[in-house]
Amino acid sequence: MIPAAFDYIAPQSLDEAVRALAAHGEDAKLLAGGHSLLPLLKLRLANPKLLIDLSRIPGLSGISQQDDKIAIGALATHYQIESSKLLETKCPLLPQTARSIGDVQVRNRGTIGGSLTHADPSADWPAAILALGGELKLSGTKGERRIAAEEFFLGAMTTAIEPTEILTEIRVPALVRRCGSAYLKMAQQASGFAIVGVAVWLRVDTKGRCEDVGVGVTGLSEKPFRAQVVEQRLRGHKLTPKLIEEGASQVAEGSDPMEDLHASAKFRAHLARVYTGRAIQEAAKRASGRAR
Numbered sequence: 414m415i416p417a418a419f420d421y422i423a424p425q426s427l428d429e430a431v432r433a434l435a436a437h438g439e440d441a442k443l444l445a446g447g448h449s450l451l452p453l454l455k456l457r458l459a460n461p462k463l464l465i466d467l468s469r470i471p472g473l474s475g476i477s478q479q480d481d482k483i484a485i486g487a488l489a490t491h492y493q494i495e496s497s498k499l500l501e502t503k504c505p506l507l508p509q510t511a512r513s514i515g516d517v518q519v520r521n522r523g524t525i526g527g528s529l530t531h532a533d534p535s536a537d538w539p540a541a542i543l544a545l546g547g548e549l550k551l552s553g554t555k556g557e558r559r560i561a562a563e564e565f566f567l568g569a570m571t572t573a574i575e576p577t578e579i580l581t582e583i584r585v586p587a588l589v590r591r592c593g594s595a596y597l598k599m600a601q602q603a604s605g606f607a608i609v610g611v612a613v614w615l616r617v618d619t620k621g622r623c624e625d626v627g628v629g630v631t632g633l634s635e636k637p638f639r640a641q642v643v644e645q646r647l648r649g650h651k652l653t654p655k656l657i658e659e660g661a662s663q664v665a666e667g668s669d670p671m672e673d674l675h676a677s678a679k680f681r682a683h684l685a686r687v688y689t690g691r692a693i694q695e696a697a698k699r700a701s702g703r704a705r
């Protein structure tokens with residue numbers, strides 16, 4: 414349980430970190446909260462020669478509103494998000510999700526950027542960021558680029574980030590009137606990771622019809638995904654129990670449910686249906702409470 418020897422640097426600026434990453438390529442690993450990376454080092458599943466600690470770089474952990482978006486620094490911890498008053502009023506799906514992650518220690522150290530780039534198929538953040546139609550900002554030697562969350566996740570532990578890029582920011586829409594959201598999961602009891610987790614954000618119109626909706630699913634298959642088939646079923650309609658049940662029953666369509674010691678593929682698909690239905694109901698209830 415002792416990692417192989419490695420060098421360590423703590424750059425003071427993003428430029429310095431980008432240059433160090435480019436110079437060392439595959440031999441280097443970025444360090445954020447360390448809660449996913451350090452276990453890999455201890456198990457010797459990763460053996461980087463250099464760790465580049467991002468924690469001393471100023472400006473990478475803020476949470477602020479910029480016009481109709483909220484920008485969250487990649488180094489923001491789960492706890493920062495859980496306790497952000499701005500997010501609680503403008504994008505409550507994120508604190509709702511953060512609260513469900515691991516335990517107090519994990520939420521104090523783990524970062525949203527580390528979780529998204531690590532891309533564990535049972536991680537909670539991908540569901541919420543997909544449901545919200547979030548966008549990720551990546552910085553590398555060629556400059557900055559933005560990528561939609563839907564294009565970011567490619568599979569288990571695999572994303573569209575280049576080995577020489579750093580995730581610096583996540584942007585989500587600021588949502589207020591007639592919006593509601595919920596994140597529900599069946600948690601693996603030892604770690605809290607999602608056996609299946611479903612994030613729902615929706616907005617209703619003045620007549621109570623579903624004007625817009627996002628449904629993000631994690632834990633069901635190797636790649637977290639946006640359940641567009643469910644969204645299409647709900648958009649434009651009143652969210653009756655029958656419609657919600659019909660929509661939820663389609664959530665696993667086209668997915669390839671995982672099978673492991675925690676749950677069979679069939680049970681995972683069942684959980685996805687149940688949690689999708691419940692999350693839509695909960696989000697719809699909250700949306701009607703924010704009608705003014």
Ligand SMILES: Cc1cc2nc3c(=O)[nH]c(=O)nc-3n(C[C@H](O)[C@H](O)[C@H](O)COP(=O)(O)OP(=O)(O)OC[C@H]3O[C@@H](n4cnc5c(N)ncnc54)[C@H](O)[C@@H]3O)c2cc1C
Pocket residue numbers: 442443444445446447448449450451467487488513514515516519522523524525526527528529530531533535536537538574578579580581604605606607
């Ligand atoms: C006991 C335990 C329980 C947990 N329970 C849950 C849970 O219930 N739900 C859940 O979702 N997660 C859970 N986690 C995972 C936890 O949320 C991690 O903190 C998270 O997955 C990784 O974030 P980190 O900041 O610790 O990243 P690190 O471990 O520092 O890094 C993870 C990976 O991402 C890369 N990386 C980090 N930051 C960046 C960046 N800005 N740009 C590019 N690459 C980067 C690193 O190089 C590394 O490959 C748990 C972890 C533990 C140890």
